Amino acid sequence: xKKLNELLAQKENLLSIYxxxxxxxxxxxxxxxxxxxxxxxxxxxxxxPYSDPLADxxxxxxxxxxxxxxxxxxxxxxxxxxxxxxxxxxPLVLMGYLNQMLKYGEEKxxxxxxxxxxxxxxxxxxxxxxxxxxxxxxxxxxxxxxxxLITPNTSEERIRKIDTYTKTFIYVVxxxxxxxxxxxxxxxxxxxxxxxxxxxxxxxxxxxxxISDKPTFTTACDxxxxxIIGSAFIKYLGANGIEKITDFIxxxxx
Amino acid sequence: MKSKFHPDENGYFGQYGGAFIPELLYPNVKELADxxxxxxxxxxxxxxxxxxLKDYVGRPTPLYLAKRLSEKYGAHIYLKREDLNHTGAHKVxxxxxxxxxxxxxxxxxIIAETGAGQHGVATATVCALMGLECTVFMGEKDIVRxxxxxxxxxxxxxxxxxxxxxxxxxxxATNEAIRYxxxxxxxxxxxxxxxxxxxxxDMVARLQAVISEEMKWQLKEKTGKENPDxxxxxxxxGSNAAGAFYHYMEDEAVELIAVEAAGLGVHSGESAATSxxxxxxxxxxxxxxxxxxxxxxxxxxxSISAGLDYPGVGPLHAHLYETKRAKFxxxxxxxxxxxxxxxxxxxxxxxxxxxxxxxxxLPKIKFKKDQVVVIxxxxxxxxxxxxxxxxxxx
Numbered sequence: 001x002k003k004l005n006e007l008l009a010q011k012e013n014l015l016s017i018y019x020x021x022x023x024x025x026x027x028x029x030x031x032x033x034x035x036x037x038x039x040x041x042x043x044x045x046x047x048x049p050y051s052d053p054l055a056d057x058x059x060x061x062x063x064x065x066x067x068x069x070x071x072x073x074x075x076x077x078x079x080x081x082x083x084x085x086x087x088x089x090x091p092l093v094l095m096g097y098l099n100q101m102l103k104y105g106e107e108k109x110x111x112x113x114x115x116x117x118x119x120x121x122x123x124x125x126x127x128x129x130x131x132x133x134x135x136x137x138x139x140x141x142x143x144x145x146x147x148x149l150i151t152p153n154t155s156e157e158r159i160r161k162i163d164t165y166t167k168t169f170i171y172v173v174x175x176x177x178x179x180x181x182x183x184x185x186x187x188x189x190x191x192x193x194x195x196x197x198x199x200x201x202x203x204x205x206x207x208x209x210x211i212s213d214k215p216t217f218t219t220a221c222d223x224x225x226x227x228i229i230g231s232a233f234i235k236y237l238g239a240n241g242i243e244k245i246t247d248f249i250x251x252x253x254x
Numbered sequence: 255m256k257s258k259f260h261p262d263e264n265g266y267f268g269q270y271g272g273a274f275i276p277e278l279l280y281p282n283v284k285e286l287a288d289x290x291x292x293x294x295x296x297x298x299x300x301x302x303x304x305x306x307l308k309d310y311v312g313r314p315t316p317l318y319l320a321k322r323l324s325e326k327y328g329a330h331i332y333l334k335r336e337d338l339n340h341t342g343a344h345k346v347x348x349x350x351x352x353x354x355x356x357x358x359x360x361x362x363x364i365i366a367e368t369g370a371g372q373h374g375v376a377t378a379t380v381c382a383l384m385g386l387e388c389t390v391f392m393g394e395k396d397i398v399r400x401x402x403x404x405x406x407x408x409x410x411x412x413x414x415x416x417x418x419x420x421x422x423x424x425x426x427a428t429n430e431a432i433r434y435x436x437x438x439x440x441x442x443x444x445x446x447x448x449x450x451x452x453x454x455x456d457m458v459a460r461l462q463a464v465i466s467e468e469m470k471w472q473l474k475e476k477t478g479k480e481n482p483d484x485x486x487x488x489x490x491x492g493s494n495a496a497g498a499f500y501h502y503m504e505d506e507a508v509e510l511i512a513v514e515a516a517g518l519g520v521h522s523g524e525s526a527a528t529s530x531x532x533x534x535x536x537x538x539x540x541x542x543x544x545x546x547x548x549x550x551x552x553x554x555x556x557s558i559s560a561g562l563d564y565p566g567v568g569p570l571h572a573h574l575y576e577t578k579r580a581k582f583x584x585x586x587x588x589x590x591x592x593x594x595x596x597x598x599x600x601x602x603x604x605x606x607x608x609x610x611x612x613x614x615x616l617p618k619i620k621f622k623k624d625q626v627v628v629i630x631x632x633x634x635x636x637x638x639x640x641x642x643x644x645x646x647x648x
């Protein structure tokens with residue numbers, strides 16, 4: 001697997017896709033990753049289905065529920081990721097909720113993540129103070145990096161602090177919103193992107209939440225190093241299946 | 255106040271609590287955490303809060319010596335009559351306080367979650383009183399089983415939004431309220447129990463503390479002593495118990511009993527007895543004890559009582575449980591129904607199904623002679639009549 005930081009250093013306009021493990025079918029994880037890689041996606045957010053995903057909108061909630069009904073669990077996810085460890089070159093980022101890691105055992109969880117060749121975690125309900133008090137040391141021990149989210153309401157002081165903690169990229173939440181919000185990017189959002197860009201942070205910036213197609217992706221890339229598409233992809237995948245993934249990705253990156 | 259049972263600066267009661275929230279909510283929660291104590295302790299707040307509790311809510315609520323119940327169980331059993339509050343339950347103590355905090359912070363739109371509908375009604379009520387917009391999230395299953403409260407909320411001008419995800423009960427209503435809050439950070443989340451991210455559990459406990467504050471002087475008047483031997487309260491999230499225990503938590507001589515809903519039986523797979531079935535985890539932004547599977551997926555609880563049908567418990571209660579400061583007991587659906595009928599028959603008081611769980615442990619306790627027991631009669635049973643009638647016929 002290519003290192004995410006090498007990719008971030010080398011390439012601009014990065015496209016990342018979020019997908020839910022075990023969706024649409026339990027055994028689809030490896031195939032979805034492979035299809036995304038072939039389509040030219042730069043890095044992939046691997047979503048761990050959770051029963052109570054507070055930061056996710058209806059589309060990802062539904063896909064998570066379906067995946068859980070399919071029988072997905074963390075052990076199966078790690079097994080699935082191990083099978084593609086040698087063949088997959090596209091960097092993977094793991095996204096899940098803190099309770100999943102807590103219950104699995106924090107050390108065991110980190111070790112498994114590392115065993116799968118993954119170095120980066122996104123945990124939307126892990127607050128900065130808990131990171132400082134406990135998780136920073138834990139993640140350092142395993143060589144894992146944590147991605148922080150910033151929003152239009154995050155103060156400059158806090159963004160600067162997040163910048164110092166960031167070892168891969170900052171996840172710029174496009175709007176004060178849960179995932180899956182629709183529509184074009186507003187002037188207000190662009191002003192916020194400009195404001196963040198003008199701060200000249202050391203960290204790379206990836207925009208997510210509300211990015212769904214070519215126009216929104218292109219706009220996001222004007223202000224950041226790339227963008228993440230989640231709900232729009234899940235919706236497409238649910239309706240069209242794995243074989244058609246390329247048809248979703250190609251128009252966005254060409 | 256610094257003590258074992260008050261949270262530290264990060265909102266921890268022992269190992270429980272904190273604020274596990276997405277960054278999107280950080281500014282709101284921080285604003286509240288920075289201001290709530292100062293607002294609550296201000297003279298202006300206290301004057302308005304106390305005046306509303308007196309003239310609008312009808313406080314102090316009576317502390318009633320239930321003679322026939324006492325005779326039956328061989329103890330001096332007092333009922334703290336929270337059922338006589340305006341809107342019919344203890345919930346309004348909290349909503350009156352929080353609406354004043356919301357106003358002080360300049361918030362104009364209020365959201366809330368509700369299980370049995372008591373908190374929803376209490377929120378809709380104070381929003382009507384203050385002329386603020388109110389949206390209440392309620393599980394689809396609870397909308398059916400607590401229809402009278404849905405009608406009351408609507409009449410009070412609130413918008414009731416069904417939560418259709420998961421178990422379609424209180425947990426899911428809370429998820430939906432939090433999601434809405436994330437999308438609309440300018441709204442004030444008027445949470446109904448001692449759950450959620452810090453400072454919500456502590457704020458709600460402080461606003462419910464009026465229950466035990468009154469108990470102290472009322473007991474002094476009636477028995478000559480401020481302290482009872484035992485206080486019994488039901489626990490879903492735990493707000494009425496927090497209020498009834500609050501001023502007695504430090505005094506280890508007072509026995510505190512929290513009663514959870516065991517549904518069809520603690521180990522039947524259809525239960526909400528969190529302390530018995532739960533393990534440490536994170537729910538609704540708080541580290542506490544919750545019912546979950548081996549992978550941390552939150553389990554769907556069950557209880558006949560919508561207000562106790564919750565897979566977690568507030569972090570204060572998790573701490574009271576772990577430190578053994580409070581004794582945790584449970585009552586099944588059947589035991590709660592029997593207790594509700596008993597109180598109705600011998601004292602002429604129809605309790606809420608939630609409250610009936612607290613009454614249901616009376617036959618399980620061996621009381622000493624002259625033991626003074628206070629049961630927090632958290633709510634009245636009008637909303638549950640349909641369920642009572644169904645079981646009466648059966």
